Amino acid sequence: MRRRNLSVVLGAVAAHGPLTRPLSRADVAARVGLTRAAVSSLVDELIGRGALTEAETAPDGRVGRPGRALSVSDRGPAGLGLEIGVTHLGACVVDLRGEPRVWRRAERANAGRPAGQVLAEIAALAAEAEAEARDLGLRVEGRVLAVPGVVPNEAVGRIERAPNLDWRSVGVADHWPDQDTVPEPENEANLGALAEYWNAEQAEETFVHVSAEAGIGAALVIDGQLFRGVRGFAGELGHIPVYPDGVRCACGARGCLEQYAGQAAVLREAGLEQHGRQGDPVALLAERAGAGHAPTLAALDRAGRALGLALASAVDLIDPDGLVLGGIYAELAEWLLPSVRAELADRVRVRPWAPEALRPSALGRRGPVLGAAQTTIRRIMADPTLLPAG
Amino acid sequence: MRRRNLSVVLGAVAAHGPLTRPLSRADVAARVGLTRAAVSSLVDELIGRGALTEAETAPDGRVGRPGRALSVSDRGPAGLGLEIGVTHLGACVVDLRGEPRVWRRAERANAGRPAGQVLAEIAALAAEAEAEARDLGLRVEGRVLAVPGVVPNEAVGRIERAPNLDWRSVGVADHWPDQDTVPEPENEANLGALAEYWNAEQAEETFVHVSAEAGIGAALVIDGQLFRGVRGFAGELGHIPVYPDGVRCACGARGCLEQYAGQAAVLREAGLEQHGRQGDPVALLAERAGAGHAPTLAALDRAGRALGLALASAVDLIDPDGLVLGGIYAELAEWLLPSVRAELADRVRVRPWAPEALRPSALGRRGPVLGAAQTTIRRIMADPTLLPAG
Known part of the structure; x- marks a missing residue:
């Protein structure tokens, strides 16, 4: 009481x-x-x-x-969010008000690297962020790690599979240098969706949030609660078959959404695969699209069409209030929204569907790491006795 | 208390x-x-x-x-379930034990007929079933009507759209002869899923139930509760785009599941469109398939492939314990299961999926009307004060 x-x-x-x-x-x-x-x-x-x-x-x-x-308090209790992306590492510390106070981001080609090596690097980044937070008078009370893979409901601290990193069954604690600061892993799409729910000015209560980085994930928020599915695998949008006889995917199936709307597929289709290796590929796509580069515009249109097809299935099955494009899609929304909306209008016919029910996230690529950091704050707000007594 | x-x-x-x-x-x-x-x-x-x-x-x-x-008691309180199908009308009375005591079924070509006419006929069938129940000492305490259309969450007693009947915005009470016995409409796929949950020997807690008659509907049971979606439209499986550039559907879109796995599509593909007009088309398909009729086998294989594609999307998005094939699919399961399972195995690759997680319903086409009748019983079991005091 x-x-x-x-x-x-x-x-x-x-x-x-x-x-x-x-x-x-x-x-x-x-x-x-x-x-x-x-x-x-x-x-x-x-x-x-x-x-x-x-x-x-x-x-x-x-x-x-x-x-x-x-x-x-804007000093004292804080939450640390960490993120392992396919091409970067990230860290964020938020205070009890939910405000981000420390940001760290390092570009890294993580695909295919051993989990131990990547986890050692993110642990070092985490230590830096915690030190900077300490200088601001903040004390980290919980640590959550966003990962581009599935984290089963039943397994504590284990990343079951991260296809774009080529990791299988990685126990985070097994590779963490300091057992007092081991973070809890969670799927990055889930954290992106929660960040959207917690931070958007007018968040829907039931929505599908798409969170693309190198891979494409999605998460379902139902009545304000994250729906993880029976095993924690819900929202696997990237492998929905959009063109059944289409391109072979790394997962072994054909025509998965990721082969049309994933970052690598868009860069390839735009003829920017080489350029994409230096600098920020999303900024590059936005720059080329903004300059009217026809292959880039065509690649984004194709991605939007495929995304619209997959989202039509989600609308048909789940009947959400809204759809939110997060991650890299938020930064490319100007060019994606028209084709995604057109495809939804073509496909969702039996029930009413308003184009504006699809919107870009205001958080973009910062969503998952912010959600990871705010998870600890949300827990403290729900139960302040989690904080040590003064 | x-x-x-x-x-x-x-x-x-x-x-x-x-x-x-x-x-x-x-x-x-x-x-x-x-x-x-x-x-x-x-x-x-x-x-x-x-x-x-x-x-x-x-x-x-x-x-x-x-x-x-x-x-x-096997006398006294009872529930009446009614069903308007595209090609039949049905009624069922269950006693408080949930046991069906009265069954009525009449073949009728309902597609395109005025709602008033069809509702008058089902009201007459309902009166017959209630009279027979009275002879058994049963007293109907509630009435639920299964319809092949969407019943929005917010509208009481209104069928928003039933595409295969060609009905729009039909208020059941407006056409019902006796205002004391107006049934509450509910989507037939939802009722089929609930019947499965209530009656199956080992029902999963989270599953997708496909309920095909002339159209294809599905319903989601999540943690033992029917998930209706924000507007009541969840589970619209029949219009998932399985082959995006495929056959034009009555809904206006292309390549909807219904155009490959719907009853009419299967009959057409099997070359049995004419024969299907007399007698029971599902029995005809089962008979031809059992006799090794190649076009029928090919049509069922094609239907199963399309169904597997749509269900792969459902598994990817919802991560259920199981998938259940109900309605006419249960009676054709022998020929559908292999191709649906093969397609799921081909498509669901990132996460584990066991072939046996797809199973046919034991209720088949009786599911929705049974679920309609049992809805009243479930309500009484949860609150016996709904019954008049003795």
Whole structure:
């Protein structure tokens, strides 16, 4: 009960959002419907645990004495998000307000490299990010690692398969240098979808979020909850057969979406495979498309058509409120949206479907690592006793 | 609280199942963890409402005096299920044990006929079934109508669209002769899936159930609950694009599953379109396939391949425990299973998938009408106060 009330009080302060006027203990009591004495005791505990701060405010003129204003702490408890991409490593630290305070990103060709080597490198990046966070007065309370692979529901800390890295059954702890800081792996598409739900101004309650990097993943949020499927494999959009007799995929099947709308396929179709090896291939695609480069425009149109076909199946099966294009697709949305929307309009005929129900994510490629970092914050907000008592 | 306890006691008696030995009030008290006095009061109320019966049992030899045995009533409360198919009308009455007691089925070419005419005919069939049920001592407490169309979550009693009947926005009550017996419409695929969940010996908790009649529908059961989607349109399997540049569908799109695996498409491909107009087309297909008729075998193989493609998308997106082929597919399973399983094996490569996770329904074409009838029983079992007090 007290645990729940701690969460309610912390949530009320967080919901106050951008400070229009100072929020007092009495204000919080009025909002949450508890007595002022009960709220004061809860606030004291939350201050002790480092979740809230209380500052003197300047007298506001009307009342002669200074007030005291509560806010969610921007020092103390923090969440670390890590990400292993096919072509990069990333780290992010968010404070208890959910605000990113530290970002790290390093380009790395991770495909086919041994898991131990990559995990040692991301551990080093994590240590750097934690050190920088410490300098800001932040203390990392939880660590989550976004990976481009499946993380089964039943296996703790194990990446079952990451096809684009060519990894199978990798236990993260087995390769982590410091057993006190081992992160919990989670599928990057799942984390991207959660980040969208937590951060979008008007997030749908039931939506399909597509999160493309080198591979294509998707995740289903149903009634505000991530739907992981029976084994944790739900949302495997990249291997939906869009053209059954089409191109052979690395997975062994033919005509998978990834062979038409994956980053490598788009670069190849645009004739930019060589150029793509230096610098940021997504920036390159955007630049060429913006300049009217016909093969790039054709490749993006083809990708959008294939994506529209796969998403038509998702709409038919799941009946979501919306579809969100995240990851690299968010940055290429200008050229993808028209063809994806056209394909959806052609395919979804029995039931109503509005073109605007498909939208790009505002987070783009930062989604998964941000979601990884915010996972810890969400857990603390739901149960502040996870924080050490002051 | 009492409502919940009534449900618990009724459930305990129902779970006793086939009578191995008589179940006494004391036995029930021991099972549900309530006092004998409390259980006796609940049992009295359930007897008064007609949900339970208590009979004298013969002395069992060991104990000298006769006992009293509780059982769920096979008289009294009942549920009526109705079904409008594209080529038939159906009715079924089940007693409180969930056992079907009355069946009615009439072949009718309903496609394109006015809704008022078809609804008047099913109302007449319903009245006949209710009369026969009355003769058995049964009293219909609720009525549900299975329809081959979408029934939106937000609209009460309205069939939004039934493409194979060519109906749009039909209010059932508007055409029903007796306002006291208006049934609640529900999508037939949803009811077929629920019937499978309620009746199968070993039902999965999360599965996709395909329910084909003239059209192809599917329904998703997630953690034992029907997932209807945001608007009630989830599971629209028949219009998944399996061959994007394929045959034009009645819905306006190209290459929809229904154009390859729908009943009309299979009959056409088998060269049995004319024959199919007399008698039962499914029995005809089974007979020809059983006799080794090559065009029929080829048509079923083609249907199975297309179905496997659509189901591969469902497995990739939803990650279910199992897939169930219901409706006409259950009766054609012998010829469909090999090609559906082969296609799934070819397409589902990134994650494990066992061929046996696809199975035929034991209910076949009776599923939806049985599910419709049992819906009322399930509601009563969850809340026995829905029954009039004795």
